[in-house]
Amino acid sequence: MTSGAGAAGHSLAFRVMRLCRPSCQVDHPLLVDPSDVCNGEDSVNFKELLPGLVNGNDPGFWKRFELQEPMDAMGLSGQLVLPQTFGSIYLGETFCSYISVGNHTNHDVRDVIIKAELQTERQRIILSDNSKSPIESIRATGRFDFIIEHDIKELGGHTLVCMAVYTDPDGDRKYLPQYFKFTTSNPVSVRTKVRTVKDTTFLEACIENQTKSHLFMDQVRFEPAPPWSVTTLENEEEASESDGPISGYIKSLKLINGNGGARHYLFQLKRPPLESSDVKLEGANALGKLEILWRTTLGETGRLQTQQINGSPTPKKPLDVKMTNLPQRILIERPFLVRMEVTNRSEQFTGPLRVVMSETDDNGTPRTVLMNGLLSLVSSRIHEDLTGTLSQNLVAVAAGVQRIAGICLVDARDGRQVEFVPPTEVNFEALLFVANRSR
Known part of the structure; x- marks a missing residue:
């Protein structure tokens, strides 16, 4: 690597060679x-x-x-x-260099302090510093060698600053700085598309290779942001009987060709229904980050993590409904009272609302928890940012852990569905009868 400043008038000089695998x-x-x-x-x-x-x-x-x-x-x-030039350095790779400090004079230098620092537009990173234990001396025509490593995390210009402070034969303290400049570029280009189908979000990522060499994808993983969960959708190719071991191995490699080759990945994102305590997450559109790990043809590793990928903003729910004050012990075939708190989060009043409950689920199976008494309960209007309370009698017809589900709030004026009450699991106990026998 060429230096931006010479070492004229100094006894020492730096030589820097990039360490990378041969081709x-x-x-x-x-x-x-x-x-x-x-x-x-x-x-x-x-x-x-x-x-x-x-x-x-x-x-x-x-x-x-x-x-x-x-x-x-x-x-x-x-x-x-071995590489004949400094070559290209890409974001996500490990920059490794062999630095040699040589004494090119006929006399020794003493008390040598050597420091290597990498400067970017944002920060300065100290890679090596022996100021606490200086080198006692570097003899004439001798040298001192060391190796530095750093993971490249920024794009643009980088400057490797090599500094030496030493005492010459005349007893003068001298300072030698030398600068070695290089530029880092992006090895891959990532393009994403977000599509939402009902309650499922699909993220398509296209990774394009911008280097001249091939890249072998070790892992492409999506790290979802809370409360999202992710499933990677892959098309696995099964090796046929006619394929030999080498052909089957080549097909299993996730290779992206150099000079513009691309590969597509698909992720399925889901998140659970929002609770009343998750109001802040309703408008959040952060999906997560994409982490990419690869290897070059000779096994050199690289790692990149994208910025936060955003999806379509989740529309804010006009109503927030939750069940409260469930009895601690509930018997089957005995009515029990549940309360529902309805909070109006829209900018206008809502209602009157009618509470209805379906008798079967989506598959047509009869529900085990039903309404007792009136099948329709109408509430009054609820103004913006206020909470109303509704009470309803229910009855269970089966013991064990059952789901209270199928309760819906509809507009009493036009019958439009406004909001579903989140399902709740409750343990129902059976009635025990003890018969008295006379002797």
Whole structure:
């Protein structure tokens, strides 16, 4: 890496080399026939030198186009090549560098303090600092080496500042700063679409590879925000019997090709019905964050987390209904009283409201908890930001844990459904009869 400032007039100088995994050396050999190399084109005039050419059977011709070994098509020479340039650094990767402080003079320097700092537009990160235990001396033509690592979390320009404070042979204290600049870019582009179908929200994420190399997706996970729950919808490809072990393994890889390759992911989001204490969550539209983990072709890892993904704002419920004052002990076939608190959260009055209860569920099964007495109870108007109370007698026809469900508030004027009362599970006890036997 080149330095933004020289070390002229100083005994020490910094050298920085980026540490990354080597790449495979690829050679594309030029396949020619040995006779062409030895004899040349002039040998065509001397056909007696090439009897195969006269007979129309030139083995050198087909050997140029047919591979003797399948691996020759890849051009891999079996050698690894170290990076010759600094290369590209992407967001989410680990920046690792080998820093060498060399003494290029013929005399020793003493009490050397070395500090490495990474500066961005937002912050400064100290990567190495030995000010508490300085190096006693660096001899002539000697050097001191160390390695630094940092996870790249910001885009844009970065400056690696290497500083050294030392004492020269004349006893003077000198300060040497050197600056090494590089720029980080985004490895992937994430585009999202949010669609809502009834009570279910679907999030589609498209991840596009903006690097030149392939990326292998280790994990693409969506971290939902409370109170959302997530299910990843994947289309799993089953390996056929004709696929070998290598072909089946290749199909299982979640690969995104370089230079614009893309892959799509689908997530299903749901959240439970809002309770009265969750009023603040009604208008919230934060869904969560997307976490992406990948590997390059040689196994180098990367990790990114998107910003908060927002969905469509949840419409505020005009009414908030909850059951209160349920009896602690309820017997079957004995009426019991429940109270319902109705809070008007709209900007205008509502009502009059009528309480109705269905006798069967959505599947047509009779309910085990029914209304007792009047099947319809009408309330008065409820003004904005006020709470009204409704009472209703119910009766259970089955013992055990049963659900009180199917209670709905409708507008008494036009019969429009306004709000459903959230279901509640209650334990109902059976009646016990003890017979007295006379002796």
